[in-house]
Amino acid sequence: xxxxxxxxxxxxxxxxxxxxxxxxxxxxxxxxxxxxxxxxxxxxxxxxxxxxxxxxxxxxxxxxxxxxxxxxxxxxxxxxxxxxxxxxxxxxxxxxxxxxxxxxxxxxxxxxxxxxxxxxxxxxxxxxxxxxxxxxxxxxxxxxxxxxxxxxxxxxxxxxxxxxxxxxxxxxxxxxxxxxxxxxxxxxxxxxxxxxxxxxxxxxxxxxxxxxxxxxxxxxxxxxxxxxxxxxxxxxxxxxxxxxxxxxxxxxxxxxxxxxxxxxxxxxx
Amino acid sequence: xxxxxxxxxxxxxxxxxxxxxxxxxxxxxxxxxxxxxxxxxxxxxxxxxxxxxxxxxxxxxxxxxxxxxxxxxxxxxxxxxxxxxxxxxxxxxxxxxxxxxxxxxxxxxxxxxxxxxxxxxxxxxxxxxxxxxxxxxxxxxxxxxxxxxxxxxxxxxxxxxxxxxxxxxxxxxxxxxxxxxxxxxxxxxxxxxxx
Numbered sequence: 001x002x003x004x005x006x007x008x009x010x011x012x013x014x015x016x017x018x019x020x021x022x023x024x025x026x027x028x029x030x031x032x033x034x035x036x037x038x039x040x041x042x043x044x045x046x047x048x049x050x051x052x053x054x055x056x057x058x059x060x061x062x063x064x065x066x067x068x069x070x071x072x073x074x075x076x077x078x079x080x081x082x083x084x085x086x087x088x089x090x091x092x093x094x095x096x097x098x099x100x101x102x103x104x105x106x107x108x109x110x111x112x113x114x115x116x117x118x119x120x121x122x123x124x125x126x127x128x129x130x131x132x133x134x135x136x137x138x139x140x141x142x143x144x145x146x147x148x149x150x151x152x153x154x155x156x157x158x159x160x161x162x163x164x165x166x167x168x169x170x171x172x173x174x175x176x177x178x179x180x181x182x183x184x185x186x187x188x189x190x191x192x193x194x195x196x197x198x199x200x201x202x203x204x205x206x207x208x209x210x211x212x213x214x215x216x217x218x219x220x221x222x223x224x225x226x227x228x229x230x231x232x233x234x235x236x237x238x239x240x241x242x243x244x245x246x247x248x249x250x251x252x253x254x255x256x257x258x259x260x261x262x263x264x265x266x267x268x269x
Numbered sequence: 270x271x272x273x274x275x276x277x278x279x280x281x282x283x284x285x286x287x288x289x290x291x292x293x294x295x296x297x298x299x300x301x302x303x304x305x306x307x308x309x310x311x312x313x314x315x316x317x318x319x320x321x322x323x324x325x326x327x328x329x330x331x332x333x334x335x336x337x338x339x340x341x342x343x344x345x346x347x348x349x350x351x352x353x354x355x356x357x358x359x360x361x362x363x364x365x366x367x368x369x370x371x372x373x374x375x376x377x378x379x380x381x382x383x384x385x386x387x388x389x390x391x392x393x394x395x396x397x398x399x400x401x402x403x404x405x406x407x408x409x410x411x412x413x414x415x416x417x418x419x420x421x422x423x424x425x426x427x428x429x430x431x432x433x434x435x436x437x438x439x440x441x442x443x444x445x446x447x448x449x450x451x452x453x454x455x456x457x458x459x460x461x462x463x464x
Contacts, residue, residue, distance in 0.1 A: 080457045124365075
């Protein structure tokens, strides 16, 4: 496996692929994530389930993008493909210019550790550990010396508004606070991408909006690309662009300015 | 075209983190850890006792004792396997999450093995001491204190080592399957809502 094949340029990747919704611009834009005709088929007994059908999206660096769609529309599968958690049946995923499919297990772990931050619907804070230890963990995995990791964790926890709760364990924290710990943990290694899978689904509207606002602020401050899935259209206001998914396909994609009109029409109905 | 200034790197295994994860897990499931230690203690104590007890020299009796010893060891290995399997399945999401944060397969494998090894070490240590104590006390009760002068120190130390190693080996063996299952756990399971 030579380095050349891994660091494929978008031009070579685009060659032979169909034109995605972003059209020719895909070659010029500074992108962080690009998927090319990604398909994922799960075999359930005799049945084939097409979780993703020919998904091609380009996500710009520093963008806050929301992925909307009912459950079963392929959002999580797309997240898993982008995050290097599963291999697509066909098609390819590029993070910056690196073809994820070309990476071995250790390199994938490195990618997950250093370049991608995950935020989950159910927070997934390690229960036995304090907020501080949770935020320190990915840095330790990434090879940051323990003292430095601790200092950075304290700083990030302060940033997300938990400066006075760094030694609390998850059971002493509310859902919103746990999600803040998760955000701090996701940002700990200064990733290029944040993948947030329905981060506000378990929270009430007010807390959900606070969490979204925090992610938006961090997105602006750190210049990190945020990809956030949701099925609540009230959470779309923060995003730069919105992708609609249905039955494993990208149904529609729009800038926020275009969408606000549509939110109105949804609400009028 | 804004080419990114980074290259894919490799992660190194952090043994200090492996250690703290294993110890943390033992503390959290303290009661179960104690029970597992007791399982190992019982079987190793039994083995130690059988190896050092005063014998009659009857061939068939010795054989049946050894058979019981092997059975006790197998039962306790199964106990360790069961405990570690439970420990691993309970942490399904935790392990998936750690993998999302950059835990290597080898990290997960080692942390489960280390967890079991600590239990095995404690269990075997207590077991060896307890087994030796029981056989010596019973012998003194039967033959009087002058029995102690007949004790061969070299042979006893050798038996202590053997029992200790067997205790550690059966624990590691019992934990190897759960550890392997945990290390192969797909990280995407952590992404799902409830598990």
